[in-house]
Amino acid sequence: MNALCSIRLSTACVVVLLAGCATVRVQQLDSVKRALPQMDEQVAAAEPYAWDLRFAGMAFTVYPATPGGDRVIFANPAGLRVYWDGRVVFRVEGLPGALGLLQSGIEGEERWYARDGGPTVRLGCTPRRDWRLSATQQGWRVECRGEVDGRKVSATQVAEFDGAGQLQRIEATVIPGVSPLVLERRYK
Numbered sequence: 001m002n003a004l005c006s007i008r009l010s011t012a013c014v015v016v017l018l019a020g021c022a023t024v025r026v027q028q029l030d031s032v033k034r035a036l037p038q039m040d041e042q043v044a045a046a047e048p049y050a051w052d053l054r055f056a057g058m059a060f061t062v063y064p065a066t067p068g069g070d071r072v073i074f075a076n077p078a079g080l081r082v083y084w085d086g087r088v089v090f091r092v093e094g095l096p097g098a099l100g101l102l103q104s105g106i107e108g109e110e111r112w113y114a115r116d117g118g119p120t121v122r123l124g125c126t127p128r129r130d131w132r133l134s135a136t137q138q139g140w141r142v143e144c145r146g147e148v149d150g151r152k153v154s155a156t157q158v159a160e161f162d163g164a165g166q167l168q169r170i171e172a173t174v175i176p177g178v179s180p181l182v183l184e185r186r187y188k
Contacts (some may be wrong), residue, residue, distance in 0.1 A: 001170070008147060017116050020118070020122055031078075038172045044179065046063055046114055048187055049064065050062075050063060050186040051063065051064060051074055051183050051184060051185055051186060051188070052182075052183070052184050052186050053074065053080070053181065053182070053183050054067045054180040054181070054182045054184075055081065055095070055174070055179075055180075055182070056095075056099075056178065056179070058095070058096065059079075060080055061076060061078055062074040062075055062080060062082065062183070063075060063076065069086075070085055070086030070087075071083065071084070071085050071086070072084045072086075072167075074183055078094065079093075079094040080093075080094040081093045081094055082181070082183065084170060084172075084183075087106060087128075087157075088104055088105065088106055088111065088157055088172070089104065089157070089170065089172035089174060089181060090104055090105055090154075092101060092174050092181065093105075097185075099115070099175075100115060100116030100117060101115070101116045102114075102115055102116075102174045102175065103115075104174060106120075106174075109124060109127075109156075110122050110123060110124055110125060110144075111123050111125050111142075111155065113173070113174065113175065113176050114119070115154070115175060121146070121148050121153075121176050122146065123144035123145060123146035123153070123154075123176060124144060124145060124146060125142050125143065125144035125145075125155075126142060126143045127142075128140050128141070128142050129141050132140050135163050136162055136163040137160065137161075137162070137163075138160070138161055138163075138166050139158060139159050139160035139161055139169075140158070140159055141156065141157070141183070142156065142157040142158075143154070143155070143156055144157075144173070144176075146176070148176055148177055151177070153174070153176040153177040154169060154173075155173035155176050155180075156173055156180055157171070157172050157173065158170070158171040158180075162188065168184070168185045168188060169182070169183065169184045170182070170183040170184075
């Protein structure tokens with residue numbers, strides 16, 4: 001009998017708590033509405049630092065953070081993260097769909113590319129070639145070639161800088177045989 005009373009008491013407590021949550025949710029909605037102008041202000045303050053990310057027909061707004069050294073993490077509130085170390089986009093996580101974690105790196109004159117659930121692909125690469133179009137547009141380029149499943153593929157890594165040496169654009173293959181991921185500063 002005590003076990004039955006305990007179950008009824010527990011059930012009554014859950015019902016009371018759930019009923020209380022409905023009231024809290026309405027109050028939380030009002031709190032969220034009051035907080036939205038602050039969120040709008042934060043987004044507006046970050047807007048001058050916005051970058052456009054394009055990949056596989058998708059487009060996102062991301063914001064850079066520099067945790068130290070040459071590393072830059074481009075991220076958005078939805079969990080998308082693109083990691084760049086000054087030479088290569090070495091990690092992409094949080095893309096929608098079934099792409100999974102994308103990773104790449106440099107070993108000697110090769111670049112490797114790995115994707116969750118797939119084999120690691122290695123491509124032979126040219127040495128980095130610097131280029132300069134004008135006093136305000138310069139950068140470098142690396143081109144890689146190899147085979148994936150018996151078909152020839154290529155990959156590129158391009159970084160573009162302004163006259164002050166500030167990064168303006170990154171074009172990086174993250175899946176060989178697929179058009180590169182492009183990160184571009186929105187306001188130059």
